[in-house]
Amino acid sequence: MASGLDSNQTNFFVQRNELDTTPAHFAEICTALYERELLNLALSLPDDKRLTQQKIRGLSHHIRRAAHFMARQKPPLTLDSHNAAWLAKQPGKCPASKVTEQDTQTWLKQYATPGLVTCVLVANYDAVHIELDSIDRVLMNEGLVHVNKYRWFTFQGDAKDGSTEYSSLRVIKPTKALVTAACCGHRWNHRGKMSPRTLTLRELLLATTLDWKYFRRPVNAELD
Secondary structure (H helix, E strand, C coil): CCCCCCCCCCCCCCCHHHCCCCCCCHHHHHHHHHHHHHHHHHHCCCCCHHHHHHHHHHHHHHHHHHHHHHHHCCCCCEEECCCCEEECCCCCCCHHHHCCHHHHHHHHHHHCCCCCEEEEEEEECCCEEEEEEEEEEEECCCCEEEECCCEEEECCCEECCCCCCCEEEEEECCCHHHHHHHHHCCEEECCEEECCCCCCHHHHHHHCCCCCCCCCCCCCCCCC
């Protein structure tokens, strides 16, 4: 698909008053995101019709928000607009081992607040990767944080539930290396690097709130 905009035709994804300011690859990113999300919906439609309708109604808004961010912002990553993905050199080993429990505990005690994006190390029996998740509750006296997807963790990073004999979860203090790996979908196994996984739309939207300099506060990205 051509990434340029036709000056004689209003682009499907862009309002007329945005044509002069929207980056040329915005439409290409939108197309890739729509194809991905519609396939996901087709493979996992909920039984509740109203929930399905709700997901479809909100799809356009969320895709436009993610696409505007990816097209306009300049994080320290390379944009693959054709696949709506971030690219960066993948290290040979998962960088999570460089962050200690004490690092995570100190960071959470100082900066944990609802809306702040953190990293979760997801280790399965055959692979490990890092995901972005957002803090939505903090119990300072108990030393606990609740993240949107993976629920409760101690300030040391240990999961209160969700870990099994074959998988484990750990919250980790965000660093540039960890956030880069999460945004690019990097994965590893016992042999080394694996092919990247595709990020969900939710993860792409979480990336729009990242403070890439410090990872200490939630940021409201200027998208429109």
